[in-house]
Amino acid sequence: MWTSAALLAGLVLTAASLPREADRYFQASEDFLRRQLQVMQMFLWQYDAQMYEPFAAILESYDLKDNLAHFKEDPEPARRLLALCEEGSLFPADKVFTLFESQPWVEARLLFDVFLGAADLDTFIKTAVWTRQRVNRGLFYHVFRTALAARPDSRDFYCPAAYETYPQGFLDERVIQRAVDAKIRALQTGDLRRVVVAANCSGRWDAGRDPEGALCYFREDVGLNTLSAEFHRQLPAWLNSSEHGSALPDRKGELFLHFHRQLLARYHLERLGNNLGETPHLREDMSLVGYYPHLRHSTGEQVTPRQPFSKIRDTERLTLSEYKDYVKRIQEAINVGYVIAENGTQVSLHGERGWNILGEMLAFVGDNINYNYYGSIYYKEMYLLGAGNEKRAPSALLHPETALRDPLYYQGLRTFFKEYYYKYLETLPKHTFDDVACSGLTIVNVDVDKLVTYFDNFDIDLFHVTGKGFKLEDNTLEVSARLERLNHQPFSYRVALTSDKDTDVIVKVYLTPKYDIHSRTLPMNKRIFYAFEIDRFPAKVTAGKNIIQRKSQNSTVAVGDPPTFKTMWKKVQDSLAGKDTLVMDKFARPYGFPQRLLLPKGTRAGLPVQLVVAVFPRQEADPTDPAAYHLDSFPLLGAGYDVKFPDRRPMSFPADRLYRSEYDARVPNIFTKEVRIFHKNIDEITAGTR
Incomplete structure (x- = not known):
């Protein structure tokens, strides 16, 4: 009742079309191993202009325009990508990629179609090498990971943890700097003994003045933030099931709501253990909690902090008035029990697919029943909260890898559930004894x-920060960040x-x-x-x-x-x-x-x-x-x-x-x-x- 009364034996790797139990395990063939090595090499020094040495031959010999015949029935996405490259109209390489701008969404979908359209694994890898040097690097790696998991011939490959390949998005910038300093000292002195850099969470020292700081160990947990990034890669808002059904999980709108409700529930339990009450929900006139992430983007810009007592305000892309119009339309749809599709038909929210329709309307573009009318309110809310000064680099809220670090994220999430999810619950028939009893x-x-x-302690290898100039096989310099984790x-x-x-x-x-x-x-x-x-x-x-x-x-x-x-x-x-x-x-x-x-x-x-x-x-x-x-x-x-x-x-x-x-x-x-x-x-x- 709900009321009171040894190394790698076997792994991989991503969501996949599931085999029967008898086909669950397989031994990697030589070809699989060579391809696996290529995939891992793609993640070495992600944001360096120069690629890992073995790809030099591909860069010299492979050109996308000469290989359009190696794409499936429709090479049109590859042609469109080529045209954008020639026009120089791609999302700028020196800008920070986020999921909250329309141009990166359009390009992400186009690049995904190119990767998915490659007729074989060889074409996919070569095209990935070619595009990495031409498109925004953050956009590339976001789509590349998504495509690896979606393609039947690549979904079994191991993808390294993002906190290893790009630790700058998960660790305090001061930790990264100390790691770089350790490398410089090692090169100067020849002392290549292992170096461990302490990496305590950023808010605990100030928990006396800011009670939210007591939860930094949870919000900044690298495993939790990796889960957030993985979730948004597996359920990209820019894909739709009519064109990419095989690349999307079943009932993705409902899954989005279930995932975030569980995240909010887990956060609430953590608050109780730190003598903190319910997560506050937001009001338009309230002052926002300050947050200093101490992170840097791949461009070298600081992830923009938020000063205490900041206010929610209009942005260039979205005003508060426009946001309120979307909110009003969604709440009206919930109250009357149906949504209005793009063709003007009424679609019930109370059928078997009700939860899924609601989730897709609230959080997706590709499968939103009427995006222009209802918007994707989850992304619009987070954009309003996270945009701040749009002339500065994006804040932590505008990246799935960093959003969970910010206490404002959970306040926004609780408001999201209060305004839509709970209102929808109130329109449904209440459970009775017979509904649940078996x-x-x-x-x-x-x-x-x-x-x-x-x-306990957990070490993150910082080879992707300090290893440039060394070979992985040599293991001549080892620098790690040591975190304390629950x-x-x-x-x-x-x-x-x-x-x-x-x-x-x-x-x-x-x-x-x-x-x-x-x-x-x-x-x-x-x-x-x-x-x-x-x-x-x-x-x-x-x-x-x-x-x-x-x-x-x-x-x-x-x-x-x-x-x-x-x-x-x-x-x-x-x-x-x-x-x-x-x-x-x-x-x-x-x-x-x-x-x-x-x-x-x-x-x-x-x-x-x-x-x-x-x-x-x-x-x-x-x-x-x-x-x-x-x-x-x-x-x-x-x-x-x-x-x-x-x-x-x-x-x-x-x-x-x-x-x-x-x-x-x-x-x-x-x-x-x-x-x-x-x-x-x-x-x-x-x-x-x-």
Whole structure:
């Protein structure tokens, strides 16, 4: 019930058309390994004018205009790209690429069509090398990563973590400068011993004056920000399903809303552990929280800070009055229960596709039912909040890699949900007992290990900052940034339930807040709204008594740390030399929700929360192919390409609607247990394991 009562054994790599379980793993062939090496070489020194040496031959011999025959049925996108290059009208190479301007969106879609249209992998790689030297570098790498995941012949390749290939977007500029200084000293003195640069989060020192600074360890977590970047690459707002359906996840509008609701719920739990209340929602007249990101763009410009007491104001591209018009139209559509399509027809928001239509209208351009009328309000809101002085470099809010670092992002997100999502919830019929209860399924008890969190150290290799002039194989200079990050001890839970028959079920596990910071019990529907899903998995139960045991490490919501660039580089090189074997796992995703962050920090005395376990009969979208249940982080990143999301119910079910009463939530197939999350020092953790 919701109410109170060893190296790389196998990996890869991106969302993919899922194989059957029997075809899950494959051994990398020599051709695959050589291509994998090329892909990794593309990410070396991303923003340098000169490419990695092996590509020099391609740059000399390959010209796009001489290879139009190597594109599929339609070489027109390649022709248009050539024309833009010749005209010199591409998005300027010396400008910072963001997802909040129309010209980069148009060019991103064009470049994606070029990459997707390449008839084979060889043409794709050569065209990528050719375009890298001609288009805006930030735009190129955004689209290149998206295309690698979307093409059937390249989606199994490993893409290195963005915090390794471009750490300037994830680490304080002072850390980067200290790393560069260490390289200079090493070259001058010949002392090539390993250097570790401390990289504490930027706000913790000022948490006394600015309470939001206490959460910098969460907002600036490199794994969380990598997830944000990965999400926006897998669901690009500039694509539409009618032309690029195979390159987009199923139910992407609904997935957008579910992902961001989970992000807001997780952030709320973190606030509780730091004695902070609900995230404030924004008002037009309020002063904005200040933020100093201490980051630099690839152009060398500083990521624009925001002064305390700033105000939301008109920008050159969007005025407050125009923004309010979009808001009014969307809220009117929610109130009447239908949206007006571009052709003037009325499309209901209350059918099976209601959540998806709403999400696409709020956050997409390509599949927006009427973009000119409703706009893409998520992007418009973030642009208003993040534009600031448009004559300066973009702020952190205007990049998915950095937006989550800014406390204003979460305030904007809460306002977004208050204005649209929650208003939509209020128009839907409330859940009743019969909607959620499952006859014959009863959870008798849930047992869970003690929940303990701590901070540990994590090193980011800065070879992509300091390695120019060295070879990866030599490993002659190693400079790393050391971050302190939140982690938790592995835990297990056991669900005791009875069933009146043999059946296949889906199990969902949540953490929900029980109290506010004043120790008052939260209303039921607020607890449900802030329910953070920590696992979702299929199981088989038999008639009679059953025990389902589950480890936190097996969560389908979260993933562990990805392999490092150097680790993967060595693995590929050794496999090519016959000294090792690379085995790939088509179900693995390296950049989902971080496993370490499944639990909020908690407190020394133990943060009281509710562990909620819900069990339902499976309702599979494709009963013949349940493999999507096993794809890493599928509840947040979707089921991959050409694959239906495995559950036909709404993604947030049973938290997808308000409940009529407390009684209606007291169903036998949902069990709530109050637990506490304890925070300890790492010394206490290690002492306990001796």
